[in-house]
Amino acid sequence: MNAEDARYDAGHIQVLEGWEAVRKRPGMYIGSTSERGLLHMVLEVTDRAVNEVLAGRAASVDVTLTSDGGVRVADDGPGIPIDEAGAAGGPGLEALLTRMQAGVVAEGRHDVTAGFCGVGPAVVNALSCRMTAEVRREGVRWAQEYARGVAATPLTRVGTATRSGTTLAFWPDADIFGAMEFSFDGLEERFRELAFLNHGLDISLTDLRHPGESRSVRLCFPGGARDFVDFLDDRSAASALVDTVAFEHEDPRMGGVMEVAFRWRNCPDERVESFANSRPTIGGTHAVGFRDGMAAAVTAYAREQGLLAATDPDFDAGRIGAGLTAVVSVKLDRPEFEGSTRGLLGNPEARDCVAQAVQDHLARWLKHHPEGAAAVIHQIVQGAGRD
Missing domain, CATH: 3.30.565.10 (Histidine kinase-like ATPase, C-terminal domain)
Structure with missing residues (x-):
């Protein structure tokens, strides 16, 4: 010294x-x-x-x-x-x-x-x-x-x-x-x-x-997340396989409301935008829950319709993204962000709540739109075969 x-x-x-x-x-x-x-x-x-x-x-x-x-x-x-x-x-x-x-x-x-x-x-x-x-x-x-x-x-x-x-x-x-x-x-x-x-x-x-x-x-966009998905796909040369699926749902278990919209295009690219209390996020429990729910609904439907063989593994969250464009937005009473940049949502309840809501809504859509469901699953299967 x-x-x-x-x-x-x-x-x-x-x-x-x-x-x-x-x-x-x-x-x-x-x-x-x-x-x-x-x-x-x-x-x-x-x-x-x-x-x-x-x-x-x-x-x-x-x-x-x-x-x-x-x-x-x-x-x-x-x-x-x-x-x-x-x-x-x-x-x-x-x-x-x-x-x-x-x-x-x-x-x-x-x-x-x-x-x-x-x-x-x-x-x-x-x-x-x-x-x-x-x-x-x-x-x-x-x-x-x-x-x-x-x-x-x-x-x-x-x-x-x-x-x-x-x-x-x-x-x-x-x-x-x-x-x-x-x-x-x-x-x-x-x-x-x-x-x-x-x-x-x-x-x-x-x-x-x-x-x-x-x-x-x-x-000004009265259509909310549905309009957002249309905007994200607007500059894409790929055609949409199906119409946009969109819903809003409140779940007291996570102390908040979610708005989700998604559709598949005829291409291998994936674009999923997530938000928590209107903040852009790089991921988090809401985004993980969205993928969990998507994978569960698509796998269950594919097995029911014989589009997935009994010996084939379930579609995991990484498989369902081929051609997918989605917006996942949650608004919570008490959001918990991880890290100083606050880009990662940490509320544990959000994962299960979003997953269940997505699974329920997508399952109903698949059931009532068999042609679109077959096209989506065919694209996912093709994408899985390329991996």
């Missing part, structure tokens, strides 16, 4: 206060300071507006990439409460935008976290050189400006309002972000997922950054 090491004491410990910690280590809160981090910034601000729509308090969400490098998120809900405590005990406007985790929603089945960090709009404010808020509530229009996490102006009554709603806009701090280009395609992909997974969501995304080349998409 040298003399300098020996002199190490409390005076060498750096204490970061307020928003200094967020600005010093932004990657800990939004993942990165590159394009990925900017995408999370937009999603964290959009969270509240999306949940207003899903709760029935608003009809739509509008997200705009502005010509001056900012992002504007607007909804037509009742407007964020402007008082300190909030109308229902939640945070008021300034608390929501200046206090860490104020108003960040619980992650039960009825709440959607658009982003993957769940840190809330206050962190976005801290990482922005400027944020503006306009609240239209009870016939009054209020406005306030912020800079780097703190209020730059008092909350001010600026006029009357004929409609209600909230508009938040922010401009990322160039001192923090190396790249300042928001990905329209990345945002569109995530918003499309949310619209597929949440039937009542109507969200639009508009890009005004390039004069004369503006573009806009509106995302």
Whole structure:
């Protein structure tokens, strides 16, 4: 140990206060300071507006990439409460935008976290050189400006309002972000997922950054997971062997609801997308349960119809994927994710519940669609023969 090491004491410990910690280590809160981090910034601000729509308090969400490098998120809900405590005990406007985790929603089945960090709009404010808020509530229009996490102006009554709603806009701090280009395609992909997974969501995304080349998409899919499967297969050259099978089912044993849709195409490729509480997952108990249920239903039907010899082994979960496109979504009261990236669902009950529901629904479909069932099993058998 040298003399300098020996002199190490409390005076060498750096204490970061307020928003200094967020600005010093932004990657800990939004993942990165590159394009990925900017995408999370937009999603964290959009969270509240999306949940207003899903709760029935608003009809739509509008997200705009502005010509001056900012992002504007607007909804037509009742407007964020402007008082300190909030109308229902939640945070008021300034608390929501200046206090860490104020108003960040619980992650039960009825709440959607658009982003993957769940840190809330206050962190976005801290990482922005400027944020503006306009609240239209009870016939009054209020406005306030912020800079780097703190209020730059008092909350001010600026006029009357004929409609209600909230508009938040922010401009990322160039001192923090190396790249300042928001990905329209990345945002569109995530918003499309949310619209597929949440039937009542109507969200639009508009890009005004390039004069004369503006573009806009509106995302609303009443068909839910069924529409999602159609979208996933839309660019495929392979023809569908059967129509899409889709169902929703609530199971109190897992404390939640599932929505599943799938179909087979005339090709060997497999694509299964899984989600838990509207978060994309790389797998987990719900995805394993889906494969278990599929394999059990197909094996049982094939044996009943003599399409599988008595000496042939059961189709395992890996066999039924030839040509399969599927969306498996669960929404749980208490989701349990494994790992810091929260990409793997761990709720043990979800496996059995999803497996049983898939097996029951697929078994009924196979029974009532013998031609389609024969085509699917023939393709699976062919795929097994190639392995």
